Amino acid sequence: MSLLPQPHDLVAVISSDAQALETAEQIAEQLRRDSIERDRERRLPHPELALFSRSGLWGISVPKAFGGAGVSNVTLAKVIARIAQADASLGQIPQNHFYALEVLRVNGSPQQQARLYAEVLAGRRFGNALAELGTKTAHDRTTALTRDGDGYRINGRKFYATGALYAQRIPTSVIDEQGVQQLAFVPADSAGLDVIDDWSGFGQRTTGSGSVVFDNVRVEADDVVPFQSAFERPTPVGPLAQILHAAIDTGIARAAYEDALHFVRTRTRPWIDSGIDKAVDDPLTLKSFGHLAIRLHATEALLERAGEYLDRAQAETNADTVAAASIAVAEARAISTEISLAAGSTLFELAGSQATLAEHGLDRHWRNARVHTLHDPVRWKYHAIGNFYLNDENPPLRGTI
Structure with a gap:
């Protein structure tokens, strides 16, 4: 799965709050179609997500300095609420995408911001691999980030990985060799990375909130953003x-x-x-x-x-x-x-x-x-x-x- 824009990717770039709200209203009715059948049959919403991505709505929180609309959080919340009204799973799938973009805004270097924001404006989706099962608390993490030359390797298993099934990158919380939590923006097509569609919740059935397994997955140093410091x-x-x-x-x-x-x-x-x-x-x-x-x-x-x-x-x-x-x-x-x-x-x-x-x-x-x-x-x-x-x-x- 290439992270580069494809020739058929015609992704709108939204430039204002008003345009974001208008676009959300326009596509919500399209996303609502067949929402009952998708839920009943657990039909994964690949075509709907493609439409959602091409609309430009996944890029609305990208700051203006990097070519995005930099919409207000009032607008962002209204957009998500409107999409969730049409299909609750489609409203949740981009939640961690926008979360990762905020971590990037707060803690990313200018070079990381420019590169990853550009991917988002080109239509790339970010999923998540944050939570883990079997830890003492819901906030504990064991997935390891270890040095490998000029990059890193990741080993561990995640669950509740909403959106990972549909993503081009999977922001992953990892613990480095100093015990500090980082956020690795891992390409979804990385060798050793396995996204498993094992989500069986009786609601939010098409969010793809299952497992992600990392078996010695390589990640470049430039794709690792400080995470723990965002909460210190x-x-x-x-x-x-x-x-x-x-x-x-x-x-x-x-x-x-x-x-x-x-x-x-x-x-x-x-x-x-x-x-x-x-x-x-x-x-x-x-x-x-x-x-x-x-x-x-x-x-x-x-x-x-x-x-x-x-x-x-x-x-x-x-x-x-x-x-x-x-x-x-x-x-x-x-x-x-x-x-x-x-x-x-x-x-x-x-x-x-x-x-x-x-x-x-x-x-x-x-x-x-x-x-x-x-x-x-x-x-x-x-x-x-x-x-x-x-x-x-x-x-x-x-x-x-």
Whole structure:
């Protein structure tokens, strides 16, 4: 798999926030087509990802100095939410791509930035190989980076490698010989690298979040970017990762809510005791939709607010701005977790038994929300938020609160 642009690669270069939002809106409806069948059959979205890549949306966070749009985090979150509304798996696949680009922005050398950003603008996708199974905590890493002449070798095994199955490069967290964590941007066609499609989650079924095995994989020194130091000082890397997760859940919630509206309007029958002719006039149904609508709109507002805080933290990075951004993002993350699960479940209460039929595929919303919201526990977000406001305690720099 070549990392060089191919003659048939006609990749748009988006130049503004407005263009990014317009493009996301245009392709979302195309990505929504067959989303039910892709989920039901676990049909991997290779054609859809090609369309997604050619749209230029994967390059919108590349800084203007390197030829990208350098869009705001408000816009980035809205784009991801809109794509996740169309297909939750397609909304999640680029999450670690944008995360790696932020690590590159914060810690990469100018030469690394110029080269890797150019690949992204040419349509290359970055996956991830970060997490590992069997370690003491979810943050522990054992995959080793060892010196080999003027480069390195990587040995280890990863899981939850969302997007690696579809990527041209796989940013991989590794531990060097000094015990320091680095991020290696490994070409996906490297000898000894094996991406295994063994993801079997009951939701987010086409994210490709399976295993990556490294058997003495060669990586050039120029492809290794400092990683651990991004969490040893205040940087926006952590909240950037988290706002994308919040955006995915917000998109799932919006999709479930819209499908509930459509089903109740067109198919649901009124309950016999209601004494009304149409389900849309049922006062208890109206109350439930009102409750959902308020929480969904609050989630979308908090997501936008979090993007504004994150924009400020990127523009002026210090302990205070990063902490404020982390808390704002944690608030959006907490409420988006709750509304995505609530919308996916309440949909069936309001729509009735017909909505459970497999041909409608409405169960995918709750399944997707339930799987994705397990990324990190929402209970710890409330703890960090309360500790920040009550005790003036800043959240952890790792950003996964």
